[in-house]
Amino acid sequence: MLGRILLTWVLIGTVSTIQCQGTDCHPTRTSHVVAGPHRMAVFPSLAACEIYRQTLQQRHQTVVQSQVQPDVTVRKEMTFTCQESEEPL
Numbered sequence: 001m002l003g004r005i006l007l008t009w010v011l012i013g014t015v016s017t018i019q020c021q022g023t024d025c026h027p028t029r030t031s032h033v034v035a036g037p038h039r040m041a042v043f044p045s046l047a048a049c050e051i052y053r054q055t056l057q058q059r060h061q062t063v064v065q066s067q068v069q070p071d072v073t074v075r076k077e078m079t080f081t082c083q084e085s086e087e088p089l
Contacts, residue, residue, distance in 0.1 A: 009049035010085045011040040013056070018075045028074070040080065049082035056080050 014036040017028045040056075043049040057080050066072040 008085050009043045009046050009082045011043065011049055011053055011056075012037045012081050012083055013040045014038070014079050016077050016079070018077060020073045020075065021069075021071055025075075042085070043082070046082060046084075053080040053082055 015030065015034055017030050018025050019028050020026075041049075041052065043052065056078070060076075060078040062076045064074050064076075066074065
């Protein structure tokens with residue numbers, strides 16, 4: 001007899017780095033190790049994953065001013081997505 005397959009939701013995070021001079025912005029080279037995708041957490045439902053995803057998305061937008069070039073900013077953007085999985089909690 002086969003057991004039930006329980007679906008869970010996995011939060012996946014990816015990172016991209018963007019360098020801007022004024023309004024002229026370009027992606028910078030980011031290693032695959034840093035960029036991801038990274039498995040962040042596992043949830044029993046899509047609703048639980050979405051709540052956590054929205055919280056992280058709001059908290060993880062970082063802009064840093066260059067100390068060498070004051071008119072240059074570097075922004076790390078993290079993107080979080082919820083994906084269905086057959087893995088156990």
